[in-house]
Amino acid sequence: MTTTVRTSAFTEPDRPKNLQIRYLNQVGAHVDVTGSGEHAENNRWKCHGCKDTSRSPETDWLFWMREKASAHASACRAIPLT
Template identity: 45%
Template sequence: MNATPDMPGQTDLVLIRYVSIGAAYVDIIGPGDDSTHNRWYCGGCRTTSAPGYALMSVLREGANAHAATCRAIPFTPQPHTTVAAGGTR
């Protein structure tokens, strides 16, 4: 199970995973079995569908359409680099 980033402490199964054109994962998450708690979540722009779609076909269509157009890349924290006064990198 994976923790959902927007709901700390809540875990959902990753049921289906798409890769966006920005290389982020767009996951369909939830308990499965056409539950109304299933939804999709983009790890790039952090957009999510609202829970309530019981039909996986509706979720697949929305997640796939989002993955086809989202250019956001997954955020990866980078260490800060300090440059001395007058110095160059």
């Protein structure tokens, strides 16, 4: 039995100092969740492939961001162009 580890085909973007979580989308582009952490309202996600981002800054608690960023990464097939 072989265990395969999926790696990104793209250069990893710089890690911001407030990076909480980093996902890979379907083709290896990075989706970052940044902010102050679990009990903060300033958490955001951003896709480095399609450039989509979270839209509700007043309710961006980390437990919501995990779910939203993971769902986006699972569906997105955009590659980073820069």
